[in-house]
Amino acid sequence: MSVEKDNKKNKELLIIACVLAISGFISYLAIILLASYAFGEGTKFGIIMAVATVYFCLIEFFALKVEVDAGYYECRKCHHKFSISYFKALFAPHILTTRYIKCPECGQNTWAKKTISK
Numbered sequence: 001m002s003v004e005k006d007n008k009k010n011k012e013l014l015i016i017a018c019v020l021a022i023s024g025f026i027s028y029l030a031i032i033l034l035a036s037y038a039f040g041e042g043t044k045f046g047i048i049m050a051v052a053t054v055y056f057c058l059i060e061f062f063a064l065k066v067e068v069d070a071g072y073y074e075c076r077k078c079h080h081k082f083s084i085s086y087f088k089a090l091f092a093p094h095i096l097t098t099r100y101i102k103c104p105e106c107g108q109n110t111w112a113k114k115t116i117s118k
């Protein structure tokens, strides 16, 4: 695959990941608010909360999978670009697509920024 095509694909995947993550979060909030308005704090509310939480987690796990597959993370210290496993990404603290991970090149923990191109 050409570099240009690869960059375009990565950009599209990142947009899909963002849309999934954000819409999943908004739906989750909307379901909780509507359920609490409709049922108060009863058993029905508990069931809806449980189902909504499972649904929310599924969407977020899927969004993370798309995010991990798209593009690369760039080390802030040595500017090395690298990919990480889904498992590592799952447990790495993050702010949007910037993750706190260990750089495989310099071995330092860094807030690695997501980049489209290698």
Ligand SMILES: [Zn+2]
Residues within 6 Å of the ligand: 075, 076, 077, 078, 079, 080, 103, 104, 105, 106, 107, 108
């Ligand atoms: Zn580094």
